[in-house]
Amino acid sequence: MTVSEPTSRAPRPRGSSLAGKAYWxxxxxxxxxxxxIDVGYIVLFAGLGASTLAWINGVSVLLYAAAYALIGRKKNTLALLLIWFEVMAHAALGSLLIGWDSGFHYFLxxxxxxxxxANSRGLAPAIVLGLLAYYLGLKAVCDAVGPLTPLSPAGLRTVFWxxxxxxxAMSASIAAFYRRAILSAERRLVEQAQTDGxxxxxxxxxxQTQAALTLARQPDAGGSAxxxxxxxxxxxxxxxxxxHAAGDQVLIHVARILQSHARQGDVLARWGGEEFLLLMPGCSPEQAEQAAERIRQAVVASRVAVDELELPLSLSLGVACLGPGESLQSAISRADAALYDSKRAGRNRVSRAWPAALPA
Incomplete structure (x- = not known):
């Protein structure tokens, strides 16, 4: 069915919250x-005879394991500090030990x-500039000191590639992750924009969006609406x-009854205030009127608990079928007129407004 399960009102996630969750x-x-990757580096550098770098990568594995566990425990700041320390220290030590041409600095x-x-508190520009200063400073130190434990030319080329x-690969993976996060957030925003809270x-x-899609398929499905x-x-x-809290409970209660009587493919909406609108494709006039009467009887037979009271309810309905070539808005207008007929006639009843082309 087009309709989701009615729920009580809950705060909607803010954009910043969605971005924060995606970031972490x-x-x-x-x-x-x-x-x-650092586990693989241990093997690589041990094979190249760079035992110091192999040990450094062993320490890196432990730091990343600790950071992973800290994020799982919501200790994000400490985890981020560990990651920053690992990458900056690892890039510096690798570049100093086997040279700038090894490409360790790319990870920065x-x-x-x-x-x-992340853009925490608007500090992103200052942090990026600080990272740039560190990067350029490391390059200057490496040029001045030179590799402390150089590898063979073949080994250095291997590490570089x-x-x-x-x-x-990591840049592509991060970009793909952010793309999925953005698309997911966009879908949530669209759903929120089209859903009664x-x-x-x-x-x-x-x-209007769902009804347009449903009616666009109607010629293929056959039947009226x-x-x-x-x-x-x-x-x-x-x-x-x-x-108003009691009023909210009444609206949720009626929405659940309507949903329980809607068919697969029907489109159900809170039309505004205490009004609900149901589009039933492939439904004859007789079937529509019978469905409306079943809904009315279900509402009357139900009660809403408010504090220690059980409130009786009733629902007035107007029913209209789309005539040949008629717009949905025109049919809704006729259903609205039929609804007011029900109100004027004493409420708690079903009135209909068929177009001239349909049997009275």
Whole structure:
């Protein structure tokens, strides 16, 4: 069905919250990958005879394992400090020991997108400039000191190409992760924009979007389509006498009843205030009127618990079927007129407004 399960009102996640969750999920993932890479480095540098670098990578594995565990415990700041320390120290030691041409410094560049995304308290520009100063300073020191424990030319080329491939792969992985996070956040925002925050049903925008898609498939499905517009009777009195919290419970309760009577493929929405709108594709006039009557009877038979009271409810409905070539808005307008007929006739009833082309 097009409709989601009605829920009570809950705060919607803010954009900053979504970005924060995506950022820390990315950091934890990169931490795991980096630790696995350092395990491979232990083997690589041991094979190249660079035992000092092999031991350094062993320490790096332990640091990444600690950072991974800290993020899992929500100790994000300490974890981030460990990661910064590891990457900056590792880049410096590797570059000093076997030379700038080894490419250890490339890993410092992976910090830049993470810094910009995190943008903690607007400090991203200052942190990026600090990282640039460290990068350029390390280059100057390496030029002045030279490699302390140089590798053979073949070994140095091997390390360089390994670093280039790893940095490209990690950059692509980080970019792909952020793309998925952005698309996911965009889908959530679209859903929120089209969902009523109280009942969890479609709002007007959501209804119009889903209804347009449903009716676009209608010629292939065959049959007519009907709209049911319902209004909770004496709703203002519930709000005035029992408070808006009780009114909210009434709306959620009625939304659940409507959803239980909607079919797969129907489009159900909170149309505004205490009004609900149901589009039923492939539904004859008789079926639509019968469905409306079943909904009305279900609402009357139910009760809403408010404090120690059980409030009786009733629902007035207007039903209209789309005539040949008629727009959905025109049918909704006729259903609205039929709804007011039900109100004027004493409420708690179903009225219909068929177009001239349909049987009365």
């Amino acid at each position: 999920a990315m950091v934890r993932r990169v931490t795991l990958i980096a630790g696995a 560049l992976l910090f830049v997108p993470a810094i910009v995304v 390994v670093h280039v491939c790893l940095v490209f 109280l009942t969890g049903l479609c709002n007007r925008l959501g209804f 009907a709209v049911l517009l319902g209004d909770v009777d004496h709703f203002k009195q519930v709000n005035d006498r029992y408070g």
